[in-house]
Amino acid sequence: xxxxxxxxxxxxxxxxxxxxxxxxxxxxxxxxxxxxxxxxxxxxxxxxxxxxxxxxxxxxxxxxxxxxxxxxxxxxxxxxxxxxxxxxxxxxxxxxxxxxxxxxxxxxxxxxxxxxxxxxxxxxxxxxxxxxxxxxxxxxxxxxxxxxxxxxxxxxxxxxxxxxxxxxxxxxxxxxxxxxxxxxxxxxxxxxxxxx
Amino acid sequence: xxxxxxxxxxxxxxxxxxxxxxxxxxxxxxxxxxxxxxxxxxxxxxxxxxxxxxxxxxxxxxxxxxxxxxxxxxxxxxxxxxxxxxxxxxxxxxxxxxxxxxxxxxxxxxxxxxxxxxxxxxxxxxxxxxxxxxxxxxxxxxxxxxxxxxxxxxxxxxxxxxxxxxxxxxxxxxxxxxxxxxxxxxxxxxxxxxxxxxxxxxxxxxxxxxxxxxxxxxxxxxxxxxxxxxx
Numbered sequence: 001x002x003x004x005x006x007x008x009x010x011x012x013x014x015x016x017x018x019x020x021x022x023x024x025x026x027x028x029x030x031x032x033x034x035x036x037x038x039x040x041x042x043x044x045x046x047x048x049x050x051x052x053x054x055x056x057x058x059x060x061x062x063x064x065x066x067x068x069x070x071x072x073x074x075x076x077x078x079x080x081x082x083x084x085x086x087x088x089x090x091x092x093x094x095x096x097x098x099x100x101x102x103x104x105x106x107x108x109x110x111x112x113x114x115x116x117x118x119x120x121x122x123x124x125x126x127x128x129x130x131x132x133x134x135x136x137x138x139x140x141x142x143x144x145x146x147x148x149x150x151x152x153x154x155x156x157x158x159x160x161x162x163x164x165x166x167x168x169x170x171x172x173x174x175x176x177x178x179x180x181x182x183x184x185x186x187x188x189x190x191x192x193x194x195x196x
Numbered sequence: 197x198x199x200x201x202x203x204x205x206x207x208x209x210x211x212x213x214x215x216x217x218x219x220x221x222x223x224x225x226x227x228x229x230x231x232x233x234x235x236x237x238x239x240x241x242x243x244x245x246x247x248x249x250x251x252x253x254x255x256x257x258x259x260x261x262x263x264x265x266x267x268x269x270x271x272x273x274x275x276x277x278x279x280x281x282x283x284x285x286x287x288x289x290x291x292x293x294x295x296x297x298x299x300x301x302x303x304x305x306x307x308x309x310x311x312x313x314x315x316x317x318x319x320x321x322x323x324x325x326x327x328x329x330x331x332x333x334x335x336x337x338x339x340x341x342x343x344x345x346x347x348x349x350x351x352x353x354x355x356x357x358x359x360x361x362x363x364x365x366x367x368x369x370x371x372x373x374x375x376x377x378x379x380x381x382x383x384x385x386x387x388x389x390x391x392x393x394x395x396x397x398x399x400x401x402x403x404x405x406x407x408x409x410x411x412x413x414x415x416x417x418x419x420x421x422x423x424x425x426x427x
Binding site for chain 2: 024032076077081114120124171175176
């Protein structure tokens with residue numbers, strides 16, 4: 001992908017063809033960590049969607065209007081991670097004060113997002129692909145949708161796996177990885193859609 | 197001396213970050229399509245891990261408890277930047293292959309978890325040894341995955357001449373990564389169950405929701421810090 005890719009192609013590719021979890025392997029910690037219940041998967045995907053769109057917008061602006069003019073591109077890793085962690089803190093404070101209902105639902109997932117590689121990964125990918133502002137936002141929203149799709153599907157499967165009779169050694173992470181392999185295999189069927 | 201060896205082995209066997217604790221998975225799965233990439237990734241991650249453990253344990257007494265996580269992140273980000281630029285200069289092919297996963301070392305859960313759970317509480321020497329041990333545990337996991345996937349998927353080992361005539365390409369594609377690590381984790385657990393019947397839980401006294409969460413190490417650190425503060 002590059003700066004000439006049409007918006008619809010970016011959207012479809014980031015949701016299905018290059019799904020951030022099952023195809024790119026970014027954000028796996030939270031994917032395996034909080035997918036044991038459908039409710040926690042829903043909360044996490046909402047929080048990720050919210051923070052990812054916001055973080056990508058802000059880091060794109062900072063990268064193009066601060067870091068490039070000042071020749072400070074080498075600081076991008078430090079700047080991006082600081083932007084994301086302070087953004088998460090701000091969102092947390094704002095929600096606590098003004099949207100207590102939302103805070104109750106998403107509160108415990110917000111601190112985990114600081115170390116969620118999906119958020120940071122998208123900000124780096126946007127820079128790598130040299131996307132313009134609109135493309136970056138579409139890419140962030142699409143990626144977040146892809147993340148939510150994968151984690152929600154996966155948690156529904158895991159809830160059923162819990163009552164399935166399994167050999168002792170496969171219980172826990174073994175069966176979880178193998179399930180992810182099968183899901184990833186089914187997502188590979190979408191390769192070629194829109195020429196990706 | 198005995199304690200140092202124990203700390204080193206701890207990272208490889210009992211608390212292997214990847215195979216036992218299932219943290220830091222992104223680079224393990226993404227950078228193991230060939231054994232060479234896997235070695236490069238594990239060296240980069242180990243360097244950051246050892247350096248950040250060293251600095252964190254050195255300044256642990258002057259870091260205020262409330263802002264320690266941002267401090268850790270800045271330290272880790274600095275070393276990640278160094279690795280990123282050194283790799284671009286001296287190993288451009290490797291840097292291209294690993295792509296976005298080099299800057300993503302900064303959010304690798306292993307590094308932050310070790311800074312929080314070990315280096316923040318232990319002496320400089322012990323922290324360096326812990327970094328080396330954990331790094332080696334990471335190396336063992338990612339390189340074995342890399343060798344298996346490269347052998348089955350492209351029929352070579354470390355870019356050698358083809359050994360298999362009809363490799364299964366699926367193994368170097370994303371589903372293969374999940375499948376191979378699933379089998380490895382199962383194997384490790386099978387051996388573990390065979391060897392010791394009375395396995396102690398690493399983490400106890402936690403709410404049941406935390407059981408499957410990979411962030412529990414960081415959470416526990418925060419919990420302990422709060423307990424310490426309150427009395």
